[in-house]
Amino acid sequence: MDAMPKWAEIVLVPVISLILAGVLSALVILAIGESPSAAAWLMIEGTLLRSSGWGYMLYYTTNFIFTGLAVSVAFHARLFNIGGEGQAMVGGLGVSLVCLYLPFPHWAMALPVALAGGALFGALWAAVPAYLQAARGSHVVITTIMFNFIAAALLNYMLVNVLRPDGSMDPSSSAFPEGTHLPTFNDMAAALGFERMFRAAPANVSFFAALIACAGIWLLIWRTRLGYEIRAHGHSESAAAYAGISSFRIIVIAMLISGGLAGAMAINNVMGEAERLVLNAVEGAGFIGIAVALMGRSHPFGVLLAALLFGFLYQGGAELALWTKIPRELIVVIQALVILFTGALDNMVRMPLEKLFAARSRGGGASARPVPAGREVHSDAGGEG
């Protein structure tokens, strides 16, 4: 019996978790001697009240949509892909190889090819953990953690020994050619005659690619046969197997899609922002995907909202670090609290709510309708469908 109505499940539980995380974060800010309300105002002012703030926020949001969707797809198949960080790193390598070695006359041609390159490399990086989980039962969480470290070593090797231009000390590739420059929001606004909008902000056309990815994943999960099979496998592996759904196939496909989405993130941070491959280009976005997917309840629309929230927090955190004594790491703490409350301590919020709703539906059912004479109260409650 479901004790809670659907809206409580979808809205109330995450909102209460978020409030708990917010209250604790405010206490942390208080403890280090700053004012939480001033900090919140500073974050809002530096993010939402300036167009360049929006430009930064939506840049971060784009990263988090890709990694959040990556974690969500794996969640639907009941797989926990912690490897988004490594997959996004290797995806950056794929995007860079495409941008460096293929000549493109125009960004509109470069973008789809780079997207495919990033997704392919990301998917390949997820393929080994996927195969090992599907065929040999090696826990995908552990193997993807290991692959994050292997990816960091690989990227370090590629940048220091292969992609670094001669004579450069910097472990980074040479700059991408002009034809791969993605239009930023500033370029787009300038084309419409607003030169001052989104000035110097890194948000670019990849944001729209991320929105399309949201819609695509929604279609995939809820409107295709494959999506149905992924969800069925996630709900009950044995029931899915009984219905003829191959567990091996679903694990591998879900992980490949997941890795591909994480790898596709590189069109934003590598191709759109840095325009060359640098060490630590991902900046933890792969891990934030976990928080985004948990908060968004693995639904693409929820992921979009959660990615916007984390984009706001990231840009706001940068503002705080600039104007106050609060270091950027405050955002890492908030991120940890969100993961803790929406993920691990989910039952702490859920259990009391379920009790509350159970009590209300019993008490409410009796008082809302007058009980006909001779009928007992509890038979009424029990007979509802």
Added chain:
Amino acid sequence: MDLATVLQVLDSSVRLATPLLLACLAGLFSERAGIFDIGLEGKMLVAAFFSAAVAAVTGSVWIGLAAGIAASLVLAGVHGLASITFRGNQLISGVAINFLAAGMTVLIAQDWFQQGGRTPSLIGGARFTAVDLPFSGALSGVPVVGPIYAELISGHTILVYLAILLVPLTWWVLFRTRFGLRLRAVGENPAAVDTAGVSVIGLRFAAVAICGVLCGVAGAYLATALQAGFVKEMTAGRGFIALAALIFAKWRPWQALAACLLFGFLQAIALRYQNIDFGAFIIPVQFMDALPYILTVVILAGFVGKAIPPRAGGEPYVKER
């Protein structure tokens, strides 16, 4: 390569293996009781910070060690609350703990010391100093044996010897005591333990607490013995290498010692030599960095002896399901 170089590399392997071993044994207790712990890294990190911070303020490394253990126990308590009491996802809880540690240590370090997320350098009694074993001076003249005794076996901090002594102790506790039997049983079949009238929740909390203490010692070793103070992100993935060593050792204490020494040796080699030139081919340093993780994946894949985790690992226990 002469004996002196070999001894230096081996000596540095032992130093680097010690935090891995402590964290690995911590994970061993937790995972044998059925609680997966990918938060070893975070617990080590808070312990490293609080041990260094308190040692810097009080000037006593022992008070620092106690503070480190206490901080690690707090995070272990959070993990226990989430994964035992509220039956949440143990992996997600571990991820949260790692981020909580990464953020809080820098935040508090900046608030207390204003040195960009580090503690002041530790001097004098605020650090663990080397212990010279008896006769190390007298024997140093003896060829081969003398240098090995003086360089490799003697001259480490007390925590190194403690970590090595913990290996037989862990073996004895897990395989020769009633508590150990119950602890292992609760990781394989908690319902059976419950039926026997022993508290599953109590045993699992005990295991998580032991894990917290050992991670605390590991973190304190990093900041007050291996190095002189805390720097941001100083655990640098050691918690995950310890996790890798735990799988490599297939959740057994003696094998954990061997795995940690191997991984410590790899770290020592990577620290000392950048690229290893064999003439015909060169092994890049990045490959040495990645080797522990690659080896773990190979072991997990089951091509070289299968690693089977405790059966009830990762599953919250619900009475009378």
